[in-house]
């Protein structure tokens with residue numbers, strides 16, 4: 001069923017006000033194709049929304065906004081080393097992480113990331129040294145321009161740091177319906193990030209205890225979108241050349257630098273924002289969070305222009321202080 005003039009303010013974790021001209025939910029591929037046929041017949045533009053935890057709503061959305069509701073899990077194949085498991089797009093990401101440990105491992109570090117399985121490949125979600133791409137075998141969905149079902153291999157998804165083909169050539173042209181994960185059956189936890197290294201020195205590390213610890217750390221540092229509207233990290237960590245990083249580190253010896261494969265260096269955007277004086281500082285109805293400067297929060301009454309103004313102020317101050325251009329992580333919807 002297609003609904004008209006649908007309120008999206010509760011469908012995005014920044015709680016920005018917006019309405020969709022039309023709204024449709026689908027529970028399988030055939031319902032999706034029916035929605036897409038109706039959209040094609042009426043020339044409606046189509047956008048897909050999951051949990052709304054990584055989008056910026058700049059105003060009312062013309063056309064049809066669709067939302068996957070299917071949430072099944074199916075084991076496709078198992079060997080002594082790996083399980084291949086398909087998870088459907090509408091499943092809550094965190095629920096999938098918890099379920100996944102029955103089949104294999106690796107997703108534990110990605111516990112408590114908000115949103116849906118279908119959105120995970122889009123920005124190749126990552127946390128605590130793991131990223132979804134490490135465990136994705138293939139992604140299936142419907143390409144809007146052809147209305148054909150397609151399966152992309154992991155290589156075709158062109159995953160990179162918080163990036164994929166779904167943010168580039170296939171942006172706004174592909175509805176992910178399911179993701180196949182290849183999960184190692186042996187538990188070999190990734191514990192390199194500081195808080196996990198400290199915890200694991202004395203803890204009994206099991207898949208369940210790791211999920212609990214990650215959840216505990218995240219709850220202690222990050223604002224809960226149910227209480228304080230936010231979209232997680234608002235800016236991507238900038239990746240700069242080794243020469244630029246070395247120059248910056250000479251001027252700012254405390255600057256956290258993380259060398260990347262290939263020679264470039266990742267900087268911590270939160271540190272740059274804090275040093276630029278924005279930690280806990282507000283501009284109108286939006287501010288940078290007092291505990292984590294990388295998270296833009298609102299007072300619940302903000303509109304897109306409040307967020308855009310703060311984004312530009314922070315970008316300008318970081319650029320003038322460090323010569324580094326910050327790019328927002330959430331995408332304009």
Ligand code: FAD
Nearest residue numbers: 050051052053054114115116118119125126127176231232
């Ligand atoms: P949405 O916000 O609904 O959509 C995001 C984008 O994906 C949009 O462009 C949308 O069109 C597209 N999309 C959504 N579903 C589909 C689909 N089925 N097919 C095709 N395109 C689709 N991200 C991280 O990487 N690591 C973190 O640790 C992390 N922590 C966070 C913590 C908090 C408190 C918050 C609020 C956000 C955090 N995020 C993090 C960002 C966000 O949770 C992820 O990017 C998540 O994958 C978004 O899922 P979603 O379902 O809410 O997507």
Ligand code: NAP
Nearest residue numbers: 126127128129192193194221222231232233237258268292
């Ligand atoms: P943190 O541990 O305070 O670290 C700050 C930044 O330094 C992180 O962004 C992280 O980069 C980087 N970093 C820290 N230790 C590193 C290491 N050993 N190797 C390489 N890079 C390292 O970060 P936090 O804010 O508490 O977040 C913890 C994790 O959750 C991070 O991985 C972060 O990406 C993720 N997270 C993401 C979002 C989002 O919306 N995207 C929101 C909240 C948390 P990376 O970000 O590249 O890991």
